[in-house]
Amino acid sequence: DSGVTQTPKHLITATGQRVTLRCSPRSGDLSVYWYQQSLDQGLQFLIQYYNGEERAKGNILERFSAQQFPDLHSELNLSSLELGDSALYFCASSLDIGETQYFGPGTRLLVL
Amino acid sequence: GENVEQHPSTLSVQEGDSAVIKCTYSDSASNYFPWYKQELGKRPQLIIDIRSNVGEKKDQRIAVTLNKTAKHFSLHITETQPEDSAVYFCAAKEGSWGKLQFGAGTQVVVTP
Numbered sequence: 238d239s240g241v242t243q244t245p246k247h248l249i250t251a252t253g254q255r256v257t258l259r260c261s262p263r264s265g266d267l268s269v270y271w272y273q274q275s276l277d278q279g280l281q282f283l284i285q286y287y288n289g290e291e292r293a294k295g296n297i298l299e300r301f302s303a304q305q306f307p308d309l310h311s312e313l314n315l316s317s318l319e320l321g322d323s324a325l326y327f328c329a330s331s332l333d334i335g336e337t338q339y340f341g342p343g344t345r346l347l348v349l
Numbered sequence: 350g351e352n353v354e355q356h357p358s359t360l361s362v363q364e365g366d367s368a369v370i371k372c373t374y375s376d377s378a379s380n381y382f383p384w385y386k387q388e389l390g391k392r393p394q395l396i397i398d399i400r401s402n403v404g405e406k407k408d409q410r411i412a413v414t415l416n417k418t419a420k421h422f423s424l425h426i427t428e429t430q431p432e433d434s435a436v437y438f439c440a441a442k443e444g445s446w447g448k449l450q451f452g453a454g455t456q457v458v459v460t461p
Contacts, residue, residue: 239392270448279453280393280438293448327392335442337383338449340392 240264241341243328249347255316258344262309262330268292269311270338271303272327280327286311287334318348351376351443355452362459368426370455372439375420381442382422383449384413388435396437397424429459 240263250256262269271283282295286305297303300318305311315322325345329338352375362368374382383398399406399413399422406413410429415422422441426433436456440449 239394268448280451282448282451285448325390335381335447335449337395337398340385340394342392 239339239341241328241330241339243326243341243344245344246342247345247347249349250318251349252318252320254318254348255314256318256346258313258315258326258328258346260311260313260328260330260341262311262328263339266330266332266339267309268331268334268336269305269309270329270331271297271311271313272329274325274327274343275321275323278324283313285334292334315346320348322346323348351379351441351447351450353439353441353450353452355439355455357455358453359456360458362429362457364429364431364459364461366429368424368429368433368457368459370424370437370439370457371421372423372441372452373419373421374441374450376441376444376447377417377420378444379420379441381449382413382415383440384424385438385440385451386435387438387454393438426457429457431459431461433457434459 242261267288273281283297285293303313328341380401385393387393412425439452
């Protein structure tokens with residue numbers, strides 16, 4: 238157990254819908270990262286937050302958005318869902334930027 | 350930004366043999382290089398890491414070497430076992446303060 242929690246574990250929804258994925262970082266970690274992993278694919282970096290502020294953006298679609306709250310938990314919002322958005326979404330946290338990232342168990346999203 | 354290339358993409362070894370995965374990076378300021386193991390459907394987990402002030406680090410059957418001049422680092426697994434079968438990701442820190450940049454991953458299959 239890495240200490241990073243993610244909810245829900247599984248999510249099944251329909252095209253066009255909107256979902257919110259939640260992440261709680263390890264105690265004391267200030268930085269949160271979101272990754273998308275499609276079947277047999279690598280880790281696609283989406284976005285990073287540090288102490289509530291956005292720090293880096295990767296290949297994140299405009300339909301996706303995220304935020305980190307004052308208690309340091311983070312949410313990833315996915316809207317106007319398409320079939321291709323079906324993937325494992327991982328959250329990771331680290332004490333500081335560029336340090337060891339600890340991954341949560343992931344949320345498996347299936348868009349039908 | 351940092352660019353990390355990882356080879357090979359797949360690696361099949363006989364149980365008991367050694368496995369070697371190589372990564373190259375582009376940013377000469379990178380100073381932290383972790384390796385992650387991801388079993389099917391599970392989270393990536395840190396297995397070993399190395400910082401730029403050392404050239405080699407070992408933990409039981411796993412070792413990592415770093416060549417800063419050539420900007421490459423490698424993961425060595427000796428006496429492979431079936432439970433070593435997984436996808437392995439290398440990563441490099443972007444500069445001195447940046448986030449981790451991940452390689453594309455190596456699927457390792459250990460056959461009995």
